[in-house]
Amino acid sequence: MAGSGPPEGEIAQPYHYLSSDEERFEYVTERIRDKLADYDGYDFSMVQVRALNIFFELSQELRGRQMFYAVCMMLPRILFDLDSAIYILEDEETFSLAGTSGPSSVHPSTRGWDEVFREHPVQAGDTMFIPIPCNPGYTDLLPFEPPHNIIGNFQLSPCRDLPGHVQLFLEKYVNRIGFQLHHRIIRARNREHITFIKNLVQDIGHNVIVPNMYFKLYFNRLQRGIKDLHLQVQEVLALMAECGSDDCIRTGNSLARTTAGIEAQYQEIYRHYEATSMFLETLLRQRHFEEGRYVLEKHAYNLRTHVLEPQLERYAQSFEDRGIQVGCALGGPPDQVVRVVMDRGLISQVVANFFSNAVKYTEEGNLPDGSRGKHLSYGWKIIKDFFGKEVPAVKVWVTTTGAPLKLDDPMTVFQPGFRADNVQREEGSGRGLYFVRQVVELHHGKVGYSYRNGANEFHFILPLVQFAE
Structure with missing residues (x-):
């Protein structure tokens, strides 16, 4: 499968580097003029132009992926009496049947790249296979990098005797299907991502923040225990002083140093706990996730x-x-x-x-x-x-x-x-x-x-x- 990218005339240009209004206006002006020249060359009929307008309007009006596929397939049937099938690339090698305007039994449920599923349109007998391109500027938002910037294939029949200008229209029509489909895939992934984040926030609160709060209780208990230990050490030191034995005094001093060391370690651990708790509760604040930014x-x-x-x-x-x-x-x-x-x-x-x-x-x-x-x-x-x-x-x-x-x-x-x-x-x-x-x-x-x-x-x-x- 040599070559890559959507069909000629549909490749996104490198515009992301433009930083000023003047540069952006100049770039868009040039693209508008290019498109006007393209449409003059296409010489679409009034019916074909209306078909594109209807496609864009219904794509925005109707929600859901299956309704979108229905719009894509019904326009060729109404305009040119063509049946169609849509295959969507599920991974780098596998196309899955997403919908058909005719009997689904005549279409395999999955296909791979082959002699007709290519990166360019293929005419095979009575059927035309047109690759569905994505927007090359946003491939990083897809689940995987699509080979040749192709995310599906649009199958049309009977196409044996279609005039050349109709074939050109169908190719341009499928290009627009591709860009619309790409954005719908991205929106669906964004919705899934938002749902995941909402669930994650709840899980963080339940499994991280709340359990972390119990450490405060444990630290308070430990602090009280250390205070009691200090009092007991003082009593022991007093008793050892009364004893007057050098061994007793050495043992008492060693016990006091050990107790002081335990308290010092406790204070250091507690300082780290306080900082870590504050950072956790600040970074994992629920509103950050709900609003998609630091609040x-x-x-x-x-x-x-x-x-x-x-x-x-x-x-x-x-x-x-x-x-x-x-x-x-x-x-x-x-x-x-x-x-x-x-x-x-x-x-x-x-x-x-x-x-x-x-x-x-x-x-x-x-x-x-x-x-x-x-x-x-x-x-x-x-x-x-x-x-x-x-x-x-x-x-x-x-x-x-x-x-x-x-x-x-x-x-x-x-x-x-x-x-x-x-x-x-x-x-x-x-x-x-x-x-x-x-x-x-x-x-x-x-x-x-x-x-x-x-x-x-x-x-x-x-x-x-x-x-x-």
Whole structure:
């Protein structure tokens, strides 16, 4: 089966790159003129033109795939007294009978690519086989990549003595069937997808969110148990002190250290639980799925205590394990309280993405004081009138030592799937910073990257609403 694409004159042109109204108007104007020239060449009769109009009107009016097939088959019967059958490509090799205007027993239920089911029209005896093309620009939305951009075959008979202009009309008619059918397949898949998402949201609530809430109860019980353990250890230490034995004292001190270690581990696990729970409940929020986009739940929060410090505590051990010093050598947080109206869960994940990248990509560098090492700084500052007169902003940044990213445009790093050449040693999907950009822009903010003084700075800027403390 050589060749690919729908018949000549129906191939979609590469128009997705057009960015301005002027370019789009020029492109559409050219396509309209091409179509006018095509129709002059077709020289369709008035009946044929009416048939195309009726096809488009009924395709929009009647719902359901079987009604659509009925329209496709009845027009050739009424206009040219032709019976027809429609085969739809179910996978790359198999066509299934979808409908026929005559007895279905004369048509096999399935067929494969053969001498008559081709990528171009075939006349075989009294029957004409016309491939049904899809829209090449949207093949990625189909269940599979259709060979030669063909999604079916339209079979017509008796066609032995049809005039050439009628055959041409039928080919163009089937082309239009293909594009309409393609869009109906996409719509059906979208409906299935929406139904699946609705069921998934309910399953997430039942199997993920609700069970996760029980961990809170277990943590509270564990915390009470640790408090009781501390009281018991104090009693044991008092008894051992009365005993006065060195062995008793050593054992008591060891027990106290073990208890303190258990509490420290509990606190660390609980911090991770809180962050994970917040991220789960924020990302799996039901309204995200219902509306097909991130839906913000915004309230006023203290930027430092509600967002930055909890995430810094969460990554503190990872920074220590990687030998990354957290300090103010590259700039630090100011001594001021800033309250921002934001979706705490999503903005916390923005900060978490910055810190996660810092763990993976911070390298040794020269610090302003002349020393050398791996270093991270974070901070924020108020920018007056950033979003317009009397509309201030807060800029939050995370700065890490290391080599600069090789970018022609600093915003490239926030594109989906982007990974710099110097980060391949670490695992990653390239979606973290794209997520950052999405969330910040939903807050009507901006993101950015820069390199200066031997360090990489990633930042976001949010509109600021200040509150009296």
